[in-house]
Amino acid sequence: MFRIFLFFLIFLTLSVAFAEEKVQVKDIRYYEIHNGIRVIIETTGFVEFTRGQLKNPERLFFDLKKVQLNKEIKKEFLINKHSLSKIRIGQFDLNTVRIVFDLLKSEYEFKIIQLEDPSRLVIDIYSVKDNASSLIDINNENDKKLKLIKKKIVIDPGHGGKDPGAIGPNGLMEKDVVLDIALKIREIMKDNPKYEIILTRANDTFIPLQERTEIANKNKADLFISIHANASLNNHARGIETYILNWTDDEEAIRVAARENAISVKKMKELKGEIGLMLASLEREAKREDSVKIAGYVHNSLVNRIKFSFSSNDNGLKQALFYVLVGAQMPSCLLEVSYISNPEEERLLADEKYRMKIAQAIAEGIDNYFEKSEKVKKVKYTNNFLIRADNKKSKNSTIGSKKL
Ligand SMILES: [Zn+2]
Numbered sequence: 001m002f003r004i005f006l007f008f009l010i011f012l013t014l015s016v017a018f019a020e021e022k023v024q025v026k027d028i029r030y031y032e033i034h035n036g037i038r039v040i041i042e043t044t045g046f047v048e049f050t051r052g053q054l055k056n057p058e059r060l061f062f063d064l065k066k067v068q069l070n071k072e073i074k075k076e077f078l079i080n081k082h083s084l085s086k087i088r089i090g091q092f093d094l095n096t097v098r099i100v101f102d103l104l105k106s107e108y109e110f111k112i113i114q115l116e117d118p119s120r121l122v123i124d125i126y127s128v129k130d131n132a133s134s135l136i137d138i139n140n141e142n143d144k145k146l147k148l149i150k151k152k153i154v155i156d157p158g159h160g161g162k163d164p165g166a167i168g169p170n171g172l173m174e175k176d177v178v179l180d181i182a183l184k185i186r187e188i189m190k191d192n193p194k195y196e197i198i199l200t201r202a203n204d205t206f207i208p209l210q211e212r213t214e215i216a217n218k219n220k221a222d223l224f225i226s227i228h229a230n231a232s233l234n235n236h237a238r239g240i241e242t243y244i245l246n247w248t249d250d251e252e253a254i255r256v257a258a259r260e261n262a263i264s265v266k267k268m269k270e271l272k273g274e275i276g277l278m279l280a281s282l283e284r285e286a287k288r289e290d291s292v293k294i295a296g297y298v299h300n301s302l303v304n305r306i307k308f309s310f311s312s313n314d315n316g317l318k319q320a321l322f323y324v325l326v327g328a329q330m331p332s333c334l335l336e337v338s339y340i341s342n343p344e345e346e347r348l349l350a351d352e353k354y355r356m357k358i359a360q361a362i363a364e365g366i367d368n369y370f371e372k373s374e375k376v377k378k379v380k381y382t383n384n385f386l387i388r389a390d391n392k393k394s395k396n397s398t399i400g401s402k403k404l
Contacts, residue, residue: 161206239313298365
């Protein structure tokens with residue numbers, strides 16, 4: 001009798017623990033974005049997932065672990081657009097929900113991001129142009145450059161609205177500092193006929209991370225630069241650092257990215273496998289070599305100008321997984337212009353003159369980038385195939401000793 005009771009008790013405890021662990025898929029919806037389809041899967045919590053691909057017919061799927069599907073939701077969506085034929089979702093087994101993308105062709109790109117508050121998975125599926133049309137595009141690109149069509153630069157002041165970003169010991173908010181710097185950059189560059197400056201926000205509004213690069217993609221921008229102020233528990237931490245998108249094992253870089261992504265360091269580490277796959281899938285779109293260049297030009301300009309007028313540490317170029325850069329179809333980087341958590345740098349960030357110096361340095365870095373790469377591209381224009389061959393070399397680029 002006792003044994004039966006004990007068994008029952010254990011079973012009850014296990015099933016309670018089990019039930020508590022399960023996350024629910026509440027809803028699924030989709031909408032069209034530039035060159036693709038965005039699918040939002042609303043969940044009741046953080047989800048572990050794996051990815052798989054199947055051929056004949058071409059399918060991409062994600063298995064969401066320890067997840068239960070709300071039986072009320074629609075389970076199939078006909079798309080027939082942007083490489084995508086159908087989206088299907090179902091309870092694959094007791095613990096797994098599978099979402100399947102039936103594809104029209106094997107050429108496609110995807111990205112997946114998990115966001116909190118409210119919990120959701122965002123999956124984008126993009127069409128990829130075939131070789132013939134991308135060659136035509138390269139021609140058009142060069143034609144445009146020769147005619148000196150304005151370069152579109154998207155400046156993204158981080159945070160905003162309900163999200164203050166980091167807050168300094170004396171109450172200065174990151175969202176206010178970076179907005180002012182972005183407005184100053186626009187002011188400095190607006191009369192330059194070479195550039196068109198687009199801001200992701202020009203006032204104190206909240207914009208979700210994944211919508212920020214979408215603004216740049218829709219505008220077919222040439223550059224995407226996200227501006228932030230850093231924070232650390234160590235209030236002596238100071239200086240300027242510039243990031244490009246990539247996976248990293250550097251604890252400090254993971255911490256910075258976790259804060260900007262508004263997820264925990266633990267969750268950042270859990271993302272590693274899937275994100276690695278996704279970054280590889282986006283390799284062609286990532287324009288990594290150009291991202292390293294723009295990050296380098298802006299970083300050098302910032303360090304030199306700030307060092308000249310105010311003393312500051314050069315913390316160097318780094319890489320980390322920032323959600324806000326995922327999906328950018330143009331060269332991109334993220335700037336941590338100073339530490340708002342350091343009382344001295346907080347005081348500087350509150351100073352109009354300091355913010356103006358930073359804005360001038362960023363504008364100068366952007367200008368240097370286009371001036372220098374313009375010259376290189378004019379030489380290469382004589383042979384389109386040269387440009388394509390050079391793009392492949394970008395895989396060998398390095399930052400410091402790290403392979404990108
Ligand atoms: Zn930030």
